[in-house]
Amino acid sequence: MSESKKFVIISALLQSGEMTLFELERKTNFSAHIIKSKISELNQLLKNVVTIKLMASHYKLVIENQVTFEHLFSGKFHALSNFNSSGKRQAYILKCLVDSDYILKVDLAEEMQVADTTITKDLKRLREMLKDFQLSISGTPNRGLKLNGHESRIRLVLIHHVMGYLPDDFRLNQAVQSAIDQYALSKNIEKKVMIY
Structure with a gap:
């Protein structure tokens, strides 16, 4: 369940480019606390591959290693996996x-x-x-x-x-x-x- 939440957050940011916390809450149906917690986990887990940064009240997905990112999230199919x-x-x-x-x-x-x-x-x-x-x-x-x-x-x-x-x-x-x-x-x- 926890892994699925991470995929949902990454998928939402991939689709939208950047989002406020409120927009992420509406898009994912997760609480602000869960979103912040999962973003923190993702940033630790995917260090040097992808980072979710907070810039001017918007969360943005910054891909640092495209090849590894595509391998990890191989597939739009897997990104949708719930x-x-x-x-x-x-x-x-x-x-x-x-x-x-x-x-x-x-x-x-x-x-x-x-x-x-x-x-x-x-x-x-x-x-x-x-x-x-x-x-x-x-x-x-x-x-x-x-x-x-x-x-x-x-x-x-x-x-x-x-x-x-x-x-x-x-x-x-x-x-x-x-x-x-x-x-x-x-x-x-x-x-x-x-x-x-």
């Missing part, structure tokens, strides 16, 4: 399965800061949903979980169930989205929204 919703967790699990040959369930739980039982429930729902795309998740002891299926169907599931959690600049234009929807219909793949 894993309180099952849909977001499932989308993140899908992204991780696509990005890696194998991934351990315990690593997923640690990254998302949720219980192992939560990951198990999300995987059960995800496996059900993936049947519509003729995809499956298999598990191998000591190696982890793996996404199995045809590449075109993997791309479709990413578009239908992961893209919605990314910022607008990652969205497909209407013509591309229409073409994808037509392809999905031709393959008898129903577009479903994961809401649990």
Whole structure:
């Protein structure tokens, strides 16, 4: 939870450039005390990478090492990570399965800061949903979980169930989205929204 608050604060400052404490409170729904505390923790934790400075009553994100910053916050996807919703967790699990040959369930739980039982429930729902795309998740002891299926169907599931959690600049234009929807219909793949 604490890590998510730090990501939310950095994300807000990245989007706005600079913000007053009041604006940060409104944007993040955190108290002034929590914001100041998390900024202090971030400044200690990310020394020589990024600093949040208070200048003329505005907080500003100053990136000192762009390469390291981009590596740490690799991804706008990760910057948005607030894993309180099952849909977001499932989308993140899908992204991780696509990005890696194998991934351990315990690593997923640690990254998302949720219980192992939560990951198990999300995987059960995800496996059900993936049947519509003729995809499956298999598990191998000591190696982890793996996404199995045809590449075109993997791309479709990413578009239908992961893209919605990314910022607008990652969205497909209407013509591309229409073409994808037509392809999905031709393959008898129903577009479903994961809401649990």
